[in-house]
Amino acid sequence: MPTDDTAPVITGIGITAPTGIGVEAHWAAVLAGKSGIDLITRFDPTPYPVRYAGEVSGFSAEERVPSRLIQQTDHWTHLALAASEAALADAQVDPATLPEYEMAVVTSSSSGGTEFGQHEMEALYQHEPEWVGAYQSIAWFYAATTGQVSIRHKMRGPCGVLCGEQAGGLDAIGQARRLTRRGARLVVTGGTDASLCPYGLTAQLSTGLLSTVADPARAYLPFDRAASGYLPGEGGAILVLESAASAAERGAREPYGRVLGYAAGFDPAPGSGRPPALARTARQAIADAGLTPDDIDVVFADGAGLPAQDRAEAEVISGLFGPRGVPVTVPKVLTGRLYGGGAPLDVATALLSLRDGVIPHTVGTDELAAGCELDLVTEQPRTAALRHALVLARGHGGFNSALVLGR
Structure with a gap:
């Protein structure tokens, strides 16, 4: 690796x-x-x-x-x-x-x-x-x-x-x-x-x-x-x-983690026939980190809470890692979407997750929608050996970005 x-x-x-x-x-x-x-x-x-x-x-x-x-x-x-x-x-x-x-x-x-x-x-x-x-x-x-x-x-x-x-x-x-x-x-x-x-x-x-x-x-x-x-x-x-x-x-103490990979994309115009950019963006971030999807241990999803957007993101994740192939979580259900502050808070949470070897659960979601073939962590946190996390974010209007963090 x-x-x-x-x-x-x-x-x-x-x-x-x-x-x-x-x-x-x-x-x-x-x-x-x-x-x-x-x-x-x-x-x-x-x-x-x-x-x-x-x-x-x-x-x-x-x-x-x-x-x-x-x-x-x-x-x-x-x-x-x-x-x-x-x-x-x-x-x-x-x-x-x-x-x-x-x-x-x-x-x-x-x-x-x-x-x-x-x-x-x-x-x-x-x-x-x-x-x-x-x-x-x-x-x-x-x-x-x-x-x-x-x-x-x-x-x-x-x-x-x-x-x-x-x-x-x-x-x-x-x-x-x-x-x-x-x-x-x-x-x-x-x-x-x-x-x-x-x-x-x-x-x-x-x-x-x-x-x-x-x-x-x-x-x-x-x-x-x-x-x-x-x-x-x-x-x-x-x-x-x-x-x-x-x-x-400067003799800094042990860091929370490293920023290994990053990519950004923008969705094509509606009706263009071209696919949304999130799948390409996520793949590029993982490649930029010098990793493969097999190296990713947890995904902090964007989780818009909108049926069409959720299904599209779920298809990206299952397409990258296989159906239910990687633990997924959306801790922002506890805060609401914070716009400019949301993804940085997800990054902070992901770093703490890597630090302690614990994946936080997604509170509230109890029955996955059709087409969302995800290993969504629910009900309680999950202990796991974590090396790398992928954080996904989408912004209104077509923006999307991905970041890979490592211990």
């Missing part, structure tokens, strides 16, 4: 998610099957057909973000700033000790500062233009989180943001890997999202993909015969990705 000792390593993880704040709180909730889905509290959801979502409960920006930044940035950026601090602390790295032009920041974003933007639009419509704050010009911007993390930690290397909805989280990590190959010592990567406000929820409802089932325990059921869509959420994960040489040079 090929190995790549030069592959970049993930040395730190910061999590602000509906399942918990912090690595071990999140992991304990995932293994216990404790859902972070509940009635929306950030605003009154009564007038809306979707009233449940995954909120990051117990998060206080005042306790975790400098006061001046709270006024200048959106809740989405607050979650990322807190997760970045936690990831750097987890990696036991002090950015002040590293060359500032050899550190980079690459995050994913979907909606940008939706809640901040809504408040500023309310000020405009209800009052006068003078009521709109100057920070509206930057707080809503999809690159705001990358910019604020970069400024706060004086990371002046190549910085960027990837906007591929759910798939963008893997794209950001793929770009971070690319930067380490070009000389970056350390890259803060991953992402968060937060669109739980009236404006944000209305925009999400326009896709027609959200589940309107009134029972939150039955609303988001990927690969299930009763699948009816998904529930939204907020939060995500920030990762510290380092070149293997840099991590060794």
Whole structure:
């Protein structure tokens, strides 16, 4: 089996998610099957057909973000700033000790500062233009989180943001890997999202993909015969990705894992007769890692919870590994789909899975839909010898990405 000792390593993880704040709180909730889905509290959801979502409960920006930044940035950026601090602390790295032009920041974003933007639009419509704050010009911007993390930690290397909805989280990590190959010592990567406000929820409802089932325990059921869509959420994960040489040079502790392979694709236009790109993308990521499908021990599926999309993804997985040929899991049922933060949280969960040799279960799904010939882990976590994990992500509009992680 090929190995790549030069592959970049993930040395730190910061999590602000509906399942918990912090690595071990999140992991304990995932293994216990404790859902972070509940009635929306950030605003009154009564007038809306979707009233449940995954909120990051117990998060206080005042306790975790400098006061001046709270006024200048959106809740989405607050979650990322807190997760970045936690990831750097987890990696036991002090950015002040590293060359500032050899550190980079690459995050994913979907909606940008939706809640901040809504408040500023309310000020405009209800009052006068003078009521709109100057920070509206930057707080809503999809690159705001990358910019604020970069400024706060004086990371002046190549910085960027990837906007591929759910798939963008893997794209950001793929770009971070690319930067380490070009000389970056350390890259803060991953992402968060937060669109739980009236404006944000209305925009999400326009896709027609959200589940309107009134029972939150039955609303988001990927690969299930009763699948009816998904529930939204907020939060995500920030990762510290380092070149293997840099991590060794500074004496970093044993990393969570390595980023071995990555690929991205885009679906062809409907009606073109060409197949969706996910199968090709997954194969390319595995090949990029120098592996074969036989080397993959677990798949963290995208799990959209939409019958047609679930069946298409199940066919990709069974086509790669054979019917029921590899354990599959969808832990995001506990958080809802987090858009720009969803795939980074899946990566963090997959790394913990590799670390502990445990595959988390998919809560709620109890009867696979026709055509979904998967070994979906349900009912309880499964102990297994794990070497490599494949993480899949698809974004609204045709984006899809795949990432291969190794111990």
